[in-house]
Amino acid sequence: MNSFRGVLLRGLAAGGVAGVLAGLVGLVVVEAPIRAALAVEQARGQVGDGHEHGELVSRGTQVVGGVLAAVVVGVALGALFATAHAGARRWLPRRSPFARSVALSAALFGAAALMPAVKYPANPPGVGDGSTVEYRTVLYLGLIAAGLLVVHGAGVLAARLAHLAEPVRFTAVALAVVAAAVVLLVVFPAGPDQIPADVPAGLLWEFRLASLAETATLWLGLGLAFGLLVDPATRRTRLTSA
Amino acid sequence: MTSPSHPLSPALPRWAYAVALLALAVTWVVLQENGLALGHAAEVVHEFFHDGRHALGVPCH
Ligand SMILES: [Zn+2]
Numbered sequence: 606m607n608s609f610r611g612v613l614l615r616g617l618a619a620g621g622v623a624g625v626l627a628g629l630v631g632l633v634v635v636e637a638p639i640r641a642a643l644a645v646e647q648a649r650g651q652v653g654d655g656h657e658h659g660e661l662v663s664r665g666t667q668v669v670g671g672v673l674a675a676v677v678v679g680v681a682l683g684a685l686f687a688t689a690h691a692g693a694r695r696w697l698p699r700r701s702p703f704a705r706s707v708a709l710s711a712a713l714f715g716a717a718a719l720m721p722a723v724k725y726p727a728n729p730p731g732v733g734d735g736s737t738v739e740y741r742t743v744l745y746l747g748l749i750a751a752g753l754l755v756v757h758g759a760g761v762l763a764a765r766l767a768h769l770a771e772p773v774r775f776t777a778v779a780l781a782v783v784a785a786a787v788v789l790l791v792v793f794p795a796g797p798d799q800i801p802a803d804v805p806a807g808l809l810w811e812f813r814l815a816s817l818a819e820t821a822t823l824w825l826g827l828g829l830a831f832g833l834l835v836d837p838a839t840r841r842t843r844l845t846s847a
Numbered sequence: 848m849t850s851p852s853h854p855l856s857p858a859l860p861r862w863a864y865a866v867a868l869l870a871l872a873v874t875w876v877v878l879q880e881n882g883l884a885l886g887h888a889a890e891v892v893h894e895f896f897h898d899g900r901h902a903l904g905v906p907c908h
Contacts, residue, residue: 609860628899635902662894674877674899681870681877688867692859718904727904730897734908741906742879816904823903 613687615834620683623826627679628672630822631815636668638812639729645803646731679823686710686827690835696760703832703839710828712759716752718820720786721745725796727816732804737797748793755785878905 643664662670690696690709697705725745733741759782766774800809833839877896893900900907 609858609863613863613866631899631902636898639898639901661891662897666895667898670895671898671902674896675903677877678874678899678903681873684866684870688859688863691863722904725906727901728907729901730908733906738906738908745906816902819902820904 609691612691612835613684616683616685616687616690616831617680618683619827619830619834620679620681620686621676622679622830623683623823624676624679626826627819627823628675631671631675631819632668634815635812635819636671638808638815639671641808642729642731642804642812645805645808649731649803675819675823679827682823683827683831686713686831689713690831693760697763701836701838703836706832706835707825707828710824710831712756713753713828714821714824715786716756717749718817718824720752720789721748722813722817722820724748724790724793726813728798728800729804729808729812732798732800732809734798741796741798744793744796748789751789751793752786755782755789758785878903 686709690702690706693705693709696709700708725741725748759778762781763774763778766777769777876892878900897907
């Protein structure tokens with residue numbers, strides 16, 4: 606029997622839990638600035654960016670869709686996370702599965718959410734220029750891919766430095782990760798858009814913090830829930846180790 | 848017997864990569880679908896998940 610199946614199911618479940626939590630955070634803290642931004646957009650009159658025209662989907666449905674997006678993405682990330690957790694034998698091999706899960710999720714939050722949030726911060730509707738969305742997407746995904754390479758590199762480096770005492774090894778890996786992150790943030794080109802003058806700075810700040818709260822809930826929730834589900838200290842059913 | 852230090856890191860079966868691809872595709876449809884894969888139906892998908900796309904920090908309009 607292949608125990609990866611059990612690990613994968615736990616990943617899906619953990620992702621679902623994290624997605625629901627993130628979706629609720631979105632409902633409570635992200636929806637308000639989105640509503641305010643939509644009001645700003647509406648006050649402009651009709652803008653020709655192809656969004657929000659024709660009422661394809663009502664506002665209420667969009668709010669539901671916003672929560673559902675977090676849940677569906679959470680489940681999908683849960684599957685990927687279970688795969689990465691199983692594949693990343695190098696990642697803190699001597700720690701408990703729970704500690705490895707939380708550490709891996711924190712690293713992935715850094716690469717896939719925090720780094721892009723610093724370089725290409727989230728914007729509410731009515732801020733981005735429709736004509737640059739493809740270029741912005743390439744930059745965003747490129748930075749995430751580069752960040753994931755750094756995470757992978759950190760695992761490889763830690764394994765290479767296995768002969769060093771743990772505090773020395775930890776410091777060396779941390780310094781290398783910080784240096785790599787700084788290089789990436791400097792080397793990647795700036796986003797092309799100007800912030801429209803009618804969008805209040807306070808609204809932007811509120812939205813970006815709220816967005817970060819949602820992504821942090823998603824990633825760390827995933828790491829905590831998955832860790833709880835796979836750690837022998839907490840799980841009820843035994844995974845076969847053969 | 849596998850290495851006792853990795854009881855929870857089973858070797859990845861080949862189908863694991865298919866699942867991973869499917870998960871990436873689902874993430875793409877929810878967060879990025881702009882008409883590339885689904886054509887006109889994409890507009891509805893795009894608008895339905897629109898709040899989530901912005902809230903999760905994905906570039907949009
Ligand atoms: Zn948008």
